[in-house]
Amino acid sequence: MIEVERILRVDHAGEFGAINIYRSQLFVARYLYKDIVPKLEEMLGHEKKHFNTFDRILKSRNIRHCYALYFWAFGGITLGVLTALAGRKAIWVCTDSIESTVLHHLDWQLDFLSQHDTEAYDAVMSIKADEEEHQDFGQTHGSKSFVYKPIFWVVRQSTEFAIWLSTKL
Numbered sequence: 611m612i613e614v615e616r617i618l619r620v621d622h623a624g625e626f627g628a629i630n631i632y633r634s635q636l637f638v639a640r641y642l643y644k645d646i647v648p649k650l651e652e653m654l655g656h657e658k659k660h661f662n663t664f665d666r667i668l669k670s671r672n673i674r675h676c677y678a679l680y681f682w683a684f685g686g687i688t689l690g691v692l693t694a695l696a697g698r699k700a701i702w703v704c705t706d707s708i709e710s711t712v713l714h715h716l717d718w719q720l721d722f723l724s725q726h727d728t729e730a731y732d733a734v735m736s737i738k739a740d741e742e743e744h745q746d747f748g749q750t751h752g753s754k755s756f757v758y759k760p761i762f763w764v765v766r767q768s769t770e771f772a773i774w775l776s777t778k779l
């Protein structure tokens with residue numbers, strides 16, 4: 611079903627983007643914020659596992675990956691580097707912003723998949739707890755200060771745009 615393929619493809623691309631964000635934040639953090647390196651590594655580990663989950667399903671069903679996959683990588687690296695250079699709190703604001711946007715999408719996906727595709731439903735369900743934990747951590751370690759509002763907003767818009775684009779490509 612076309613809608614199921616679309617969901618699997620956008621989630622696969624999203625995890626690829628997430629991997630690139632954490633990788634580039636880690637690159638900066640190894641120099642500037644060594645204390646958060648283990649946490650970022652842990653989150654990167656989750657995103658790799660999520661990516662593999664969707665990658666396996668796409669391959670087993672012969673579904674092509676998103677044409678915008680390399681745009682996600684580029685976007686991820688850009689967001690990762692810029693937020694990391696804006697400070698350690700900006701890293702967590704970025705996480706909070708992305709995950710709250712993503713979780714919103716996961717909810718309607720789960721709603722749809724529960725009626726149409728058990729395997730895809732299980733795959734999306736299997737990543738949800740990790741993403742909730744990421745958002746939670748981002749929210750508590752980020753900042754509610756107005757200084758970070760533009761970062762939160764830009765990251766949210768970029769995430770929404772990437773998701774929108776990937777449903778077209």
Ligand SMILES: [Fe+2]
Pocket residue numbers: 625628656657660737741
């Ligand atoms: Fe993920």
Ligand SMILES: [Fe+2]
Pocket residue numbers: 628657709740741744
């Ligand atoms: Fe995540």
